[in-house]
Amino acid sequence: MKLRLSVQHLAAAVTHTVRAVSTRPVVPVMAGILVTTADDGLHLAASDYEVYATDRVHAEIADDGRILVPGRLLADICARLPKGADVDLEANDTRLTLTCRRSRFELPLLPVDEYPQLPGLPPAVATVHGEAWAEAVAQVAFAASTEEALPALTGVHVTLDSDELTMVATNRYRIGHRRVTVQPAPAPAPAPAGKGGGRKKAGANAAGGVEALIPAKTFGDLARAYDTDRPLTLHHGGELWGWSSCGSSFMTRLISAEFPKTVAMIPNTDGTISAPAAELTAAVQRVALVALANAPVRLTLDQGLLRIEAGVGDDAHGCDAIEVTATGDLADGYSIAFNPAFLGDGIKACAASEVVLHVGDPHKPAVLTAHTGADDQDIAEQPYRYVVMPVRLSGS
Secondary structure, X not given: OEEEEEHHHHHHHHHHHHHHOOOOXXXXXXXXXXXEEEOOEEEEEEEOOOEEEEEEEXXXXXXXXXXXXXXXXXXXXXXXXXXXXXXXXXXXXXXXXXXXXOXXXXXXXXXXXXXXXXXXXXXXXXXXXXXHHHHHHHOOHHHOOOOOOOHHHHEEEEEEEOOEEEEEEEOOOEEEEEEEEOEEOOOOOOOOOOOOOXXXXXXXXXXXXXXXXXXXXXXXXXXXXXXXXXXXXXXXXOOEEEEEEOOEEEEEEOOOOOOOOHHHHOOOOOEEEEEEHHHHHHHHHHHHHHOHHHOOEEEEEEOOEEEEEEOOOOOOOEEEEEEOEEEEOXXXXXXXXXXXXXXXXXXXXXOOXXXXXXXXXXXXXXXXXXXXXOOOOOHHHOOEEEEEOOOOOOOO
16 A cells, blocks of 8 residues: 555544544454545544444555554544645555654554454435534433433434434433434335335334434534534434445444433423523522532522522522513412532523523423523424423422
């Protein structure tokens, strides 16, 4: 193998691909990035058996080849090369020589014949704008659980019905729920009679749409990677979910578990409390300084103000208040308490200058949405909903 390409392009491709290289590979060859020349450029691929990454970059290829390079070492080297330069790669059977201006590195190669065959990208199911996708995922993925003992709650549940994709995540104490408009991929041609026609495909829901449970950590990491102004194609098939854009792709194995019916957890509410997001966040953060071990903060309506308090008994006590607008059957003295971190996460995720807290029974879940206009009270019409469980205070 012998070729030349831009350091910037090589570094970007290696950075993307190395995401699929495990820090503790089960076998030595899985520490490598597979580098292959082809008519359309240089191809890179990597996997840890759970996730799969590929990328393609333009290169001036003098001699073809296929090698397996230590992935994390290659990524570290590429990150420190001058971005405006070109880099020459030349490999024989045992070593790769990388030359960039006066810098020269020789890397031992891994046995490429021992590297497993990686699966292909599943069929495309939809296309969405990269920035819109990243924004939507950021509103949901953080709400998933990190408890491996509850695998169903460590994922983001995705359903696709026509041009609407819905993402949901929960850790039992909060729910992030987001709808995104997408461009559905053309439907595949129906299978001929006697060739499997009519058989339900894996991952299809009862209505024939797409349904998948994707690991939340992978979901969040990849959203940031594809946060661009370019279109992003979503792929699904069998036990895999994938993303692709401009020559790069990433796939992950799905979580094999049943996700809870979260729609039933979105409550009916009696009224709303509208507040400036920045002021509410600042007040909660100030008062939470005295909330030991993430003790709750109490929100109480008081003549056009929302009083925010924390601390009881002989502990430190904090209090603040902001102006709000209350609607519905919420009288002065109405009070509800929340974990301050969960409340703050929800306010931030709404990504709005003003948020609306939909509340009812102070012992039942509340819903946070962005303030969008006259339809604020209709929770079902909101593209983003954050459901948070209140904290029952002693004596209440």
